[in-house]
Amino acid sequence: MQLKQILSLSQKHGLLLSSDPFKIGPIGSILMQNLNTEWLNSLVNNKEYPIFYDSDNFNDSYNFVKGLCSETLPFGIADTKSTQIEGNDVFSSLFSVSDYLRCNVFVAPTESMQFFHQWQRLRRMWWRKFSSTPGRYFTTDMQNNDGQHTVEIRAKYPWGEQLVEKLQMNESKQQSISEEQNECKFKNISVQSHHVSSEICKPVMFLNTVCDAYEELPFQDVKRVMFRFHRKLAPYKISFAVCNTYSSGVTIELYDLAQYLCKKLRTNNVSSLLLPKCTTDKLEQQYLQNDFIGVPYTVILNEGTLKNGVALLRSRDTTLKEQVHVSELPEYVDLLFKNY
Amino acid sequence: MQLKQILSLSQKHGLLLSSDPFKIGPIGSILMQNLNTEWLNSLVNNKEYPIFYDSDNFNDSYNFVKGLCSETLPFGIADTKSTQIEGNDVFSSLFSVSDYLRCNVFVAPTESMQFFHQWQRLRRMWWRKFSSTPGRYFTTDMQNNDGQHTVEIRAKYPWGEQLVEKLQMNESKQQSISEEQNECKFKNISVQSHHVSSEICKPVMFLNTVCDAYEELPFQDVKRVMFRFHRKLAPYKISFAVCNTYSSGVTIELYDLAQYLCKKLRTNNVSSLLLPKCTTDKLEQQYLQNDFIGVPYTVILNEGTLKNGVALLRSRDTTLKEQVHVSELPEYVDLLFKNY
Numbered sequence: 001m002q003l004k005q006i007l008s009l010s011q012k013h014g015l016l017l018s019s020d021p022f023k024i025g026p027i028g029s030i031l032m033q034n035l036n037t038e039w040l041n042s043l044v045n046n047k048e049y050p051i052f053y054d055s056d057n058f059n060d061s062y063n064f065v066k067g068l069c070s071e072t073l074p075f076g077i078a079d080t081k082s083t084q085i086e087g088n089d090v091f092s093s094l095f096s097v098s099d100y101l102r103c104n105v106f107v108a109p110t111e112s113m114q115f116f117h118q119w120q121r122l123r124r125m126w127w128r129k130f131s132s133t134p135g136r137y138f139t140t141d142m143q144n145n146d147g148q149h150t151v152e153i154r155a156k157y158p159w160g161e162q163l164v165e166k167l168q169m170n171e172s173k174q175q176s177i178s179e180e181q182n183e184c185k186f187k188n189i190s191v192q193s194h195h196v197s198s199e200i201c202k203p204v205m206f207l208n209t210v211c212d213a214y215e216e217l218p219f220q221d222v223k224r225v226m227f228r229f230h231r232k233l234a235p236y237k238i239s240f241a242v243c244n245t246y247s248s249g250v251t252i253e254l255y256d257l258a259q260y261l262c263k264k265l266r267t268n269n270v271s272s273l274l275l276p277k278c279t280t281d282k283l284e285q286q287y288l289q290n291d292f293i294g295v296p297y298t299v300i301l302n303e304g305t306l307k308n309g310v311a312l313l314r315s316r317d318t319t320l321k322e323q324v325h326v327s328e329l330p331e332y333v334d335l336l337f338k339n340y
Numbered sequence: 341m342q343l344k345q346i347l348s349l350s351q352k353h354g355l356l357l358s359s360d361p362f363k364i365g366p367i368g369s370i371l372m373q374n375l376n377t378e379w380l381n382s383l384v385n386n387k388e389y390p391i392f393y394d395s396d397n398f399n400d401s402y403n404f405v406k407g408l409c410s411e412t413l414p415f416g417i418a419d420t421k422s423t424q425i426e427g428n429d430v431f432s433s434l435f436s437v438s439d440y441l442r443c444n445v446f447v448a449p450t451e452s453m454q455f456f457h458q459w460q461r462l463r464r465m466w467w468r469k470f471s472s473t474p475g476r477y478f479t480t481d482m483q484n485n486d487g488q489h490t491v492e493i494r495a496k497y498p499w500g501e502q503l504v505e506k507l508q509m510n511e512s513k514q515q516s517i518s519e520e521q522n523e524c525k526f527k528n529i530s531v532q533s534h535h536v537s538s539e540i541c542k543p544v545m546f547l548n549t550v551c552d553a554y555e556e557l558p559f560q561d562v563k564r565v566m567f568r569f570h571r572k573l574a575p576y577k578i579s580f581a582v583c584n585t586y587s588s589g590v591t592i593e594l595y596d597l598a599q600y601l602c603k604k605l606r607t608n609n610v611s612s613l614l615l616p617k618c619t620t621d622k623l624e625q626q627y628l629q630n631d632f633i634g635v636p637y638t639v640i641l642n643e644g645t646l647k648n649g650v651a652l653l654r655s656r657d658t659t660l661k662e663q664v665h666v667s668e669l670p671e672y673v674d675l676l677f678k679n680y
Contacts, residue, residue, distance in 0.1 A: 014404050017400045029393045029394050045606050050613070064365060069617075077366065262388075276410050
């Protein structure tokens with residue numbers, strides 16, 4: 001498994017347009033969008049304390065958010081900022097300036113260390129949740145430096161370790177705010193808040209997801225190459241394969257059925273891929289193509305489907321097919337993608 | 341109803357940080373995020389023909405997408421581009437350069453005019469769907485100019501008409517691609533594709549949503565001012581109000597229950613707002629605050645809730661309260677926000 005190989009495969013299948021300069025392709029753009037959504041869901045939405053999202057005016061937003069929270073700790077602000085790339089690992093050498101996803105949480109001094117430990121655990125869990133090789137992720141030992149504690153979440157690859165997220169706990173105020181601004185309340189007592197932060201570089205997150213998902217599996221006599229994206233991240237959740245029946249009327253009817261099902265799924269906001277070339281007499285090749293862009297499930301329609309309404313649903317991960325009645329497909333697919 | 345009044349109210353409640361220069365605030369950022377998601381869902385995901393999303397390399401993506409679709413029309417590419425603001429209406433005078441959401445669909449010449457008419461209808465429906473005053477939106481007459489047909493979707497406001505989306509049908513090739521690139525297949529015949537496009541300016545879409553949602557309603561003797569955001573767009577879907585019972589033990593228990601419910605809702609990815617100051621003996625004031633940031637439902641917890649488990653769910657739009665058992669709340673809320 002070589003990085004170069006993964007990058008060229010990504011380029012061939014639209015995840016990347018080019019790796020130098022680094023340009024995300026049309027399939028990759030949806031992956032990036034999904035990663036962003038999951039980041040927002042995990043940090044901004046899914047917490048016990050209020051975190052607000054701000055596009056790029058940290059300082060101004062801070063005052064508003066502090067007021068809204070009646071100055072009561074803990075509260076937080078997540079934002080996106082374009083800065084110089086730090087670090088000297090393989091991924092970061094591919095670009096120089098990039099967007100960082102950041103999250104700052106302000107906590108009471110008495111609780112900050114405990115909070116930081118929990119934060120580390122939660123963030124590592126987040127990376128592992130979406131990985132096909134969860135053991136890849138680990139946290140480094142804590143670096144303590146003048147009241148600043150730093151921990152990195154790293155991923156192990158054959159070509160070296162990769163920094164994916166930097167976590168910090170600062171016993172002093174956040175750089176861009178004044179000491180007066182930093183004074184908040186905790187249990188009705190005025191305190192100088194500590195701040196805990198997370199930093200993720202967007203293209204590094206993207207490349208890490210792609211490389212993490214890349215798999216070469218022995219399959220019968222050949223090597224099966226695929227991107228095993230987590231189903232919440234996969235750019236397309238469902239794809240279609242229509243058997244060529246050599247009777248053009250039937251094939252057209254089957255393609256119409258595929259279009260109908262695709263529309264149904266999209267109405268439920270399930271991102272589905274239906275291509276003109278999905279009509280094929282080489283189903284295996286169609287599967288291969290879907291595995292390359294990491295589509296978790298393929299719906300197979302054949303002559304039988306028109307008679308008894310039964311379609312086959314092939315799973316990318318198991319390569320097994322199960323029977324599903326077309327009328328139950330949208331509901332069944334919803335269930336498949338509901339949980340993490 | 342004055343624009344200035346709406347802008348200053350938006351600023352007070354975190355939708356905007358400032359209107360000159362135009363800066364979106366922490367509450368507004370979530371609104372912008374939701375608008376983006378709905379745009380993607382409506383254009384990229386929810387169609388009968390394949391549309392791909394690309395962050396900003398239209399020309400390179402075009403070749404990839406054309407290949408993926410076996411050169412068969414129709415197909416499309418949506419992207420985001422930063423350009424100079426066109427138009428001279430009120431909204432566009434607030435900023436000079438901005439991001440545009442664009443969508444290009446390539447269609448066969450024989451079908452292009454019919455497609456364009458349907459496209460107009462669908463896009464107008466999209467704006468109306470999220471509006472509290474759907475009649476506000478109308479399409480202008482078609483301007484024909486040398487094979488280029490232009491229609492604008494506009495919104496009526498007391499201070500004038502506002503361009504919200506520009507739709508075009510071009511009988512010639514898209515500017516940035518060559519004639520050779522423009523040659524595609526339709527029903528197995530080579531044709532020069534026509535292209536249909538849509539252009540939305542992001543901050544105009546944001547301001548239009550805010551102004552559209554602004555309402556002054558007579559309520560008893562006073563004027564009730566609120567942002568009636570569509571429930572899919574509302575930055576926060578649910579907020580909490582805890583009755584102050586003047587027995588601190590009970591109030592703390594109620595606040596803990598609110599935290600538990602909030603966490604439950606967030607686990608279902610329902611964006612919920614729980615602020616430290618939600619404990620109050622002035623419920624009316626809490627409602628007012630929630631109406632200002634357009635939260636569609638408020639959960640009210642009072643002393644009775646601890647005894648019989650029944651909470652009240654107040655609707656922003658009707659101001660009516662209904663009883664919901666706390667154990668059924670997450671499921672009930674899912675139902676409320678499921679459909680458009």
